[in-house]
Amino acid sequence: xxxxxxxxxxxxxxxxxxxxxxxxxxxxxxxxxxxxxxxxxxxxxxxxxxxxxxxxxxxxxxxxxxxxxxxxxxxxxxxxxxxxxxxxxxxxxxxxxxxxxxxxxxxxxxxxxxxxxxxxxxxxxxxxxxxxxxxxxxxxxxxxxxxxxxxxxxxxxxxxxxxxxxxxxxxxxxxxxxxxxxxxxxxxxxxxxxxxxxxxxxxxxxxxxxxxxxxxxxxxxxxxxxxxxxxxxxxxxxxxxxxxxxxxxxxxxxxxxxxxxxxx
Amino acid sequence: xxxxxxxxxxxxxxxxxxxxxxxxxxxxxxxxxxxxxxxxxxxxxxxxxxxxxxxxxxxxxxxxxxxxxxxxxxxxxxxxxxxxxxxxxxxxxxxxxxxxxxxxxxxxxxxxxxxxxxxxxxxxxxxxxxxxxxxxxxxxxxxxxxxxxxxxxxxxxxxxxxx
Ligand SMILES: Cc1cc2nc3c(=O)[nH]c(=O)nc-3n(C[C@H](O)[C@H](O)[C@H](O)COP(=O)(O)OP(=O)(O)OC[C@H]3O[C@@H](n4cnc5c(N)ncnc54)[C@H](O)[C@@H]3O)c2cc1C
Ligand code: FES
Ligand code: FES
Numbered sequence: 001x002x003x004x005x006x007x008x009x010x011x012x013x014x015x016x017x018x019x020x021x022x023x024x025x026x027x028x029x030x031x032x033x034x035x036x037x038x039x040x041x042x043x044x045x046x047x048x049x050x051x052x053x054x055x056x057x058x059x060x061x062x063x064x065x066x067x068x069x070x071x072x073x074x075x076x077x078x079x080x081x082x083x084x085x086x087x088x089x090x091x092x093x094x095x096x097x098x099x100x101x102x103x104x105x106x107x108x109x110x111x112x113x114x115x116x117x118x119x120x121x122x123x124x125x126x127x128x129x130x131x132x133x134x135x136x137x138x139x140x141x142x143x144x145x146x147x148x149x150x151x152x153x154x155x156x157x158x159x160x161x162x163x164x165x166x167x168x169x170x171x172x173x174x175x176x177x178x179x180x181x182x183x184x185x186x187x188x189x190x191x192x193x194x195x196x197x198x199x200x201x202x203x204x205x206x207x208x209x210x211x212x213x214x215x216x217x218x219x220x221x222x223x224x225x226x227x228x229x230x231x232x233x234x235x236x237x238x239x240x241x242x243x244x245x246x247x248x249x250x251x252x253x254x255x256x257x258x259x260x261x262x263x264x
Numbered sequence: 265x266x267x268x269x270x271x272x273x274x275x276x277x278x279x280x281x282x283x284x285x286x287x288x289x290x291x292x293x294x295x296x297x298x299x300x301x302x303x304x305x306x307x308x309x310x311x312x313x314x315x316x317x318x319x320x321x322x323x324x325x326x327x328x329x330x331x332x333x334x335x336x337x338x339x340x341x342x343x344x345x346x347x348x349x350x351x352x353x354x355x356x357x358x359x360x361x362x363x364x365x366x367x368x369x370x371x372x373x374x375x376x377x378x379x380x381x382x383x384x385x386x387x388x389x390x391x392x393x394x395x396x397x398x399x400x401x402x403x404x405x406x407x408x409x410x411x412x413x414x415x416x417x418x419x420x421x422x423x424x425x426x427x
Contacts, residue, residue: 031327050329099396101377101378103307106326
């Protein structure tokens with residue numbers, strides 16, 4: 001790790017000021033991605049701004065029938081929280097299959113979506129649960145937030161404050177885990193809001209995205225068979241040592257079907 | 265350099281660290297608490313697990329400054345003052361839950377965290393919980409056996425409800 005200066009602001013305003021005053025400054029939340037990045041010397045920040053002491057970024061509350069979760073909320077807290085389990089149980093279930101218990105004790109919602117790893121779980125949940133990302137500057141709809149591999153609509157000096165998730169009638173996240181890392185090789189998060197269905201796919205492509213052909217098919221007939229006849233184009237999908245693009249294309253359909261079945 | 269202070273195994277301790285100093289390096293190098301091991305240094309193996317404010321974390325993936333002001337428990341802090349082993353430590357010895365012992369401090373700290381919020385885990389729950397702890401020797405079987413036995417003895421000798 002290269003040397004850096006460490007700051008631990010007590011408010012969001014103070015953190016924003018530190019960040020906008022220094023182009024080389026970086027935020028740290030749970031550190032489960034950022035610290036490994038620093039160790040590999042893939043980043044050389046002048047200052048590391050720790051969001052850990054900012055009360056405004058913590059907490060979970062019910063809002064407008066859905067759930068609002070502070071950016072610094074740990075995956076383990078989401079998995080075990082009574083409000084999340086009651087209002088959007090599929091979201092608690094998703095948080096419970098991230099990494100391992102120690103990663104879940106530190107890793108945060110804000111850190112996961114800011115990082116937007118193609119194999120991360122939360123980005124799919126943003127799309128499936130029609131989330132709104134609230135930052136220190138504005139509100140961003142999930143569909144506009146994820147812009148590419150490890151890329152988001154966030155500006156360099158923007159800080160995620162909280163995320164609002166809309167409660168679906170039913171929903172389920174089905175994940176095919178990499179047996180070693182536990183990241184998603186492919187994950188499918190399916191939700192139904194009245195007659196509208198959302199299918200968010202993670203792990204398969206450059207970043208989480210919606211599978212619109214499946215959404216229309218399932219909107220007409222919310223049953224696993226409805227997607228049986230669809231084909232997934234492997235052309236845009238990732239191919240690596242863990243899985244070929246063709247295998248991922250196959251998994252997209254299988255995971256979607258399993259998620260639909262689990263919704264029933 | 266920044267001064268950090270923590271309550272480690274019940275004692276107030278402090279030291280000077282750089283921003284980039286990892287919690288595990290602070291424990292091992294500044295304080296000489298070498299029971300916490302470093303296996304991979306890449307957040308995978310769980311040899312470095314300690315408790316920070318009651319929750320198990322990988323001390324190789326946390327900065328010492330992030331733990332400033334916290335309560336930290338390491339493997340050295342588990343046994344009673346008179347040297348009596350913690351029930352999880354005793355069970356690892358009794359059930360041969362270790363061979364080379366390198367992974368053991370992390371395994372035990374992880375298991376103690378599990379048992380503090382699930383006093384009666386199933387074998388499946390124990391295996392799932394150990395996701396972040398890697399052992400190159402035992403094949404896990406005796407580790408799982410030890411943790412289930414420790415859970416039973418900590419509940420006062422009642423066997424698992426499902427059995
Ligand atoms: C062994 C292991 C297994 C894992 N398995 C999984 C898995 O199965 N699924 C999965 O989804 N993830 C997995 N992860 C990643 C984990 O969920 C991370 O916690 C997460 O990706 C990053 O969250 P963090 O809080 O640790 O963020 P950090 O590492 O602290 O930060 C990540 C990035 O986000 C930025 N950032 C953080 N907070 C904010 C904010 N509020 N506003 C703006 N920018 C911000 C930081 O500047 C940094 O660039 C795994 C990690 C490890 C080490
Ligand atoms: S040394 Fe920390 S996880 Fe391996
Ligand atoms: S006992 Fe040797 S690594 Fe576990």
